[in-house]
Amino acid sequence: MLEYMYFPHDVSTFGPQIDWLFSLIFWIVVITWLAVTITMAVFLVKYRSRPGRKAEYIEGNTRLEVIWTSATAVIMIVLALMSRSTWAEVKENGPPGQVFYNVTAKQFNWEITYPGPDGKLGTKDDVTVENEMHVPVNQVVRIDLASKDVIHSFFVPNLRLKQDAVPGRVIKVWFEATKTGTYAIPCAELCGFGHSGMQGTLTVESEADFQKWLKDQYANANQ
Amino acid sequence: MSSTAAIAIGSAHAEHHELGFWRTYIFSQDHKMIGRQFLFMALFMMAIGGLMAMLMRLDLAWPDTQFSFLRFFPQSVQNDSAITAATYNSTLTMHATIMIFFVVMPILVGCFGNFLIPLMIGARDMAFPKLNMLSFWVGAVAGVIMLSSYFVPGGPAAAGWTSYAPLSAVPIYTGVDWGQNLWCISIIVLGVSSLMGAINYITTIINMRTKGMYFFRMPLVIWALFITAILLLLALPVLTTALALLLFDRMGGTHFFLPAGGGEPILWQHLFWFFGHPEVYIMILPAMGIASEIIATFSRKPIFGYRAMVYAICAIAGLSWMVWGHHMFQSGMDPELGTGFMLSTMVIAVPSAIKTFNWLGTLYKGNIHYTTAMLNALSFVAMFVIGGLSGIFMACTPVDMYIHDTYFIVAHIHYVLFGGSLFGIFAGVTYWYPKMFGRMMNETLGKIHFWITFVAFNCTFFPMHILGMGGHMRRIYNPTQYDFLKPLEPINMFISISAFVLGSAQFIFLANMIWSYFKGEKASENPWNANTLEWSAPSPPGHGNWPGPIPAVYRGPYEYSSPESEADHLPQWQVVEHATAAAD
Numbered sequence: 001m002l003e004y005m006y007f008p009h010d011v012s013t014f015g016p017q018i019d020w021l022f023s024l025i026f027w028i029v030v031i032t033w034l035a036v037t038i039t040m041a042v043f044l045v046k047y048r049s050r051p052g053r054k055a056e057y058i059e060g061n062t063r064l065e066v067i068w069t070s071a072t073a074v075i076m077i078v079l080a081l082m083s084r085s086t087w088a089e090v091k092e093n094g095p096p097g098q099v100f101y102n103v104t105a106k107q108f109n110w111e112i113t114y115p116g117p118d119g120k121l122g123t124k125d126d127v128t129v130e131n132e133m134h135v136p137v138n139q140v141v142r143i144d145l146a147s148k149d150v151i152h153s154f155f156v157p158n159l160r161l162k163q164d165a166v167p168g169r170v171i172k173v174w175f176e177a178t179k180t181g182t183y184a185i186p187c188a189e190l191c192g193f194g195h196s197g198m199q200g201t202l203t204v205e206s207e208a209d210f211q212k213w214l215k216d217q218y219a220n221a222n223q
Numbered sequence: 224m225s226s227t228a229a230i231a232i233g234s235a236h237a238e239h240h241e242l243g244f245w246r247t248y249i250f251s252q253d254h255k256m257i258g259r260q261f262l263f264m265a266l267f268m269m270a271i272g273g274l275m276a277m278l279m280r281l282d283l284a285w286p287d288t289q290f291s292f293l294r295f296f297p298q299s300v301q302n303d304s305a306i307t308a309a310t311y312n313s314t315l316t317m318h319a320t321i322m323i324f325f326v327v328m329p330i331l332v333g334c335f336g337n338f339l340i341p342l343m344i345g346a347r348d349m350a351f352p353k354l355n356m357l358s359f360w361v362g363a364v365a366g367v368i369m370l371s372s373y374f375v376p377g378g379p380a381a382a383g384w385t386s387y388a389p390l391s392a393v394p395i396y397t398g399v400d401w402g403q404n405l406w407c408i409s410i411i412v413l414g415v416s417s418l419m420g421a422i423n424y425i426t427t428i429i430n431m432r433t434k435g436m437y438f439f440r441m442p443l444v445i446w447a448l449f450i451t452a453i454l455l456l457l458a459l460p461v462l463t464t465a466l467a468l469l470l471f472d473r474m475g476g477t478h479f480f481l482p483a484g485g486g487e488p489i490l491w492q493h494l495f496w497f498f499g500h501p502e503v504y505i506m507i508l509p510a511m512g513i514a515s516e517i518i519a520t521f522s523r524k525p526i527f528g529y530r531a532m533v534y535a536i537c538a539i540a541g542l543s544w545m546v547w548g549h550h551m552f553q554s555g556m557d558p559e560l561g562t563g564f565m566l567s568t569m570v571i572a573v574p575s576a577i578k579t580f581n582w583l584g585t586l587y588k589g590n591i592h593y594t595t596a597m598l599n600a601l602s603f604v605a606m607f608v609i610g611g612l613s614g615i616f617m618a619c620t621p622v623d624m625y626i627h628d629t630y631f632i633v634a635h636i637h638y639v640l641f642g643g644s645l646f647g648i649f650a651g652v653t654y655w656y657p658k659m660f661g662r663m664m665n666e667t668l669g670k671i672h673f674w675i676t677f678v679a680f681n682c683t684f685f686p687m688h689i690l691g692m693g694g695h696m697r698r699i700y701n702p703t704q705y706d707f708l709k710p711l712e713p714i715n716m717f718i719s720i721s722a723f724v725l726g727s728a729q730f731i732f733l734a735n736m737i738w739s740y741f742k743g744e745k746a747s748e749n750p751w752n753a754n755t756l757e758w759s760a761p762s763p764p765g766h767g768n769w770p771g772p773i774p775a776v777y778r779g780p781y782e783y784s785s786p787e788s789e790a791d792h793l794p795q796w797q798v799v800e801h802a803t804a805a806a807d
Contacts, residue, residue: 055589056588060584080562186699195699
């Protein structure tokens, strides 16, 4: 259903859960909206003013009041509890990673730092590339997200992932992409006059292609 | 006792009513004149805020395009006859700032609060008339300061109305220097104005109700304004504090929000939204009150569940202090805290639902009259339902991760603030216009304005949900820079054209206000056959509101179609023999 509403196709492991929650809320909302709007429309036509009619003197109904209050409360609280586990999975813990990057936002680019040939981040042989993020498909990618100046927001619509990058903080982000392809990484938080147009690309590729690309980067860095 | 004192003061006033031009029209201490002044100031600001919206839509449909007429705007709005990335950011900041602080708040709180509270509770004037006058003039100064930022080098603030630090805290990040300082100063000054108003409303409502006007006989709009005033009193000092800290960071070399000196950017967001979420309800509660008055009057029925409505207003106000974190789910705030805020946000839907169901209950078996005021009030309910329901998506933390900072949010806030507050304002102005200006507004023009606005509003803001679902970020001036947004371009074009229709239609409302002022049908004391106390005063009421003694109140505000009365309304002030005993 969502693809008919311009949703970008999902390529992350947690995306289906988010889309499922979206659809669930969508149907709750549509049914509630139809119920309220149709009731309102019926009342508006049926009880329109006509000569000789007098309104009925009704001050309220405690039973109805209790029913619709508790029904709304139950639906809303259940919805919150159902959303909790997905949220915890994406933002609180997540699986242990295999691939580690630093992503540092600055006006108006994403700096992506890959571990060098020693496989470790934070050593001299690290390679930093602007706006080009390559990841192997079907592997957990863990990012340390930071910012050099103002708040930016790391947004990958196809991954359903968004996380602000805050100067002074390092925020842990993870995802696992399930389909190869290239996807946009726009900045989602107003970050200055270059905010519009600040974007990187996420390339999801096979392990072999990824290793090849990484080797090219090492070679470029040594030149 | 206090009402007796007010009567004495009122009749003393009535004896010397030769106040002269300046004290009657400019530095007036009369609550009705101050209410009108707030209305006129806000309508003027609305023209500017609306123009900013039109410029944004112009740019979003035709980005980076030169339009020769743009050269008439100051350099801070256009650059070489085109809207650029930098001026677009100023324009969106000023649109939101003006609409929130200088249009919706002054009309709902300043205009209706001032005009209605003394008239509807049975008082000659506000508790502190001088403070009231000062409140308006301080507000006007804030407006002048805000507008003056268009004419300083670098132009007006460009960090969004939320002014997230560090973007707003360091001039080089936006390229705006004095514009942002003036923005902070203006809102600090405006906060002082609102505080003076809030203290006045609270004092007046608590102390100056006429005989028989118990708390639970107050009309819902007065309840809403009362609770709104309490929210203002408690929320604004937080914003003022935050703005002062931001100014220190900008001008005094402090580092409250700057990590370089040990500061914390997210502190700004906590302070801002701790004010900002009650602020959202400050802008909707009075409109809910207005809608309640109008729906009861034109359904000729008592409000369904009056007490439940009062409790719902109080519950919304109470919960509004516990939900600010839902603006910050993706900010880096502890995700576990996000879960807590999700729960409290879901719970605040409950009192909103109670209000909606009670409005529907009020229509049930009513005798509905379709006046312009009623159409706007009904539209308020219908649009508020959409705005409320779309809020559930972003209350759900995982879904918010996708739609946060997209046009889905823009759609949501406009369904609440335009569909809600502004339709409430149209309804309220039409409904109380006869009391404010002594003449009826033209119904034909009113209905033309309503239908065009209603259709164009939905064509403008509904498709924004779809943009948001497509991942369209807010606050970008040129969507064509993104390949993945290409399929959404026709929708952007459609929205812009609808927005131009929506903007133009507002001139009909303005024309109606002006035309009716001079040529409208003269209004009787109670043209809508309504029950609340303001309709017992002359239209428009003179100084002191009632020429004779202040009427006493014998019953609740919504006794429409009561079995006690032959007519379909039974005003609060009308004496019915067995009811008189109850009042004493």
